[in-house]
Amino acid sequence: MKFVLALVGLVLTCSVDISVSKDAALETVSKHGQLSVQGVDIVDENGEKVQLKGMSLFWDVWMPQYYNKEAIDGIHDLCHSNVVRAAMSVETEYDGGYIETPEDTLERLYAVVDAAIEDDIYVIIDWHDHEADQHLNYSLEFFDIVSKKYSGVPNIIYETFNEPTGQSWNNILKPYHEAVINAIRANDPDNIIVVGTPTWSQSVDQAAANPITGQKNIMYTLHFYAGTHKQWLRDTATNALNNGIPIFVTEYGTVNADATDPVDEAESRLWWDWLDEHNLSYANWAISDKLEGASALVANTTAAETCQEEFLTESGRLVVAQNKA
Numbered sequence: 001m002k003f004v005l006a007l008v009g010l011v012l013t014c015s016v017d018i019s020v021s022k023d024a025a026l027e028t029v030s031k032h033g034q035l036s037v038q039g040v041d042i043v044d045e046n047g048e049k050v051q052l053k054g055m056s057l058f059w060d061v062w063m064p065q066y067y068n069k070e071a072i073d074g075i076h077d078l079c080h081s082n083v084v085r086a087a088m089s090v091e092t093e094y095d096g097g098y099i100e101t102p103e104d105t106l107e108r109l110y111a112v113v114d115a116a117i118e119d120d121i122y123v124i125i126d127w128h129d130h131e132a133d134q135h136l137n138y139s140l141e142f143f144d145i146v147s148k149k150y151s152g153v154p155n156i157i158y159e160t161f162n163e164p165t166g167q168s169w170n171n172i173l174k175p176y177h178e179a180v181i182n183a184i185r186a187n188d189p190d191n192i193i194v195v196g197t198p199t200w201s202q203s204v205d206q207a208a209a210n211p212i213t214g215q216k217n218i219m220y221t222l223h224f225y226a227g228t229h230k231q232w233l234r235d236t237a238t239n240a241l242n243n244g245i246p247i248f249v250t251e252y253g254t255v256n257a258d259a260t261d262p263v264d265e266a267e268s269r270l271w272w273d274w275l276d277e278h279n280l281s282y283a284n285w286a287i288s289d290k291l292e293g294a295s296a297l298v299a300n301t302t303a304a305e306t307c308q309e310e311f312l313t314e315s316g317r318l319v320v321a322q323n324k325a
């Protein structure tokens, strides 16, 4: 009798566990292997649903000190991440980026990607731009180089356009993404490609109305900042999911959209509950020690100190607890 009761208990426990969320540090590439997109879900090489949770780096030209193995070790082990996002600057007003100094960009990118491979976690190669449609030739060159270099490596995820602003999905963004997808697919037939959506990657509804067809393993970017974006954006995204659009939150903040204080813990929890309920993957903005609310690290944190508890900010502590949950 006791045995039967225990079994019933076990079944009940299992049936209330409706999401795949768990300590992301343990959900490594060697455990899950090659990812693909099935319906709206990311599945691993055994067809099981998998969720990536982790951290985005800051623009590489402004925080190059975290583009190395020491920082990636901390992000995996101590920030409990199975994904890290390399935010590769394309052009900035004064400090350059890929267009001015492609070799510097690639060197920093390779340091992060190689560290992520060594640390057994997934890595998003993010074209961190707001006007990528204005210089498509650079996108094509960049994604050709990196997809050739890392072709067949299961750790890799491509993000073709961080945050478009007012560009039209139908006339500008969709054709831009299709061109970049073709460049990547010529070298790398399988790894997931995440494409940016209008309005700083919020208007997933526009993509849902006219999705990219004839391609596999394509996902759509949703970004949110909990202090600014609330239930209305979750509703938009839920509708997009219901319309069959796979969503990846490659960047989110616990604070306001301009990265400033305060941390909105209550709204962040609503977002995390929603993300976990839908088994969505997410990366927090950002591994940065800039004096602003979104930063996960306190001022002057070194690479070797990345994600050590005493160097986490208020936002960083909440995010790490969530990555671990």
Ligand SMILES: *[C@@H]1O[C@H](CO)[C@@H](O)[C@H](O)[C@H]1NC(C)=O
Binding pocket: 137, 138, 141
């Ligand atoms: C992209 O096009 C611009 C304008 O024609 C040109 O100056 C630049 O050299 C091109 N860059 C690449 C990487 O093709």
Ligand SMILES: *[C@@H]1O[C@H](CO)[C@@H](O)[C@H](O)[C@H]1NC(C)=O
Binding pocket: 017, 018, 019, 020, 049, 277, 278, 279
């Ligand atoms: C999330 O994944 C779990 C485990 O595979 C599954 O039971 C649940 O139905 C999924 N939730 C959604 C909304 O797909």
Ligand SMILES: *[C@@H]1O[C@H](CO)[C@@H](O)[C@H](O)[C@H]1NC(C)=O
Binding pocket: 299, 300
């Ligand atoms: C960070 O380092 C700078 C330069 O050494 C120093 O001026 C500043 O006070 C430090 N900030 C903190 C919070 O330790």
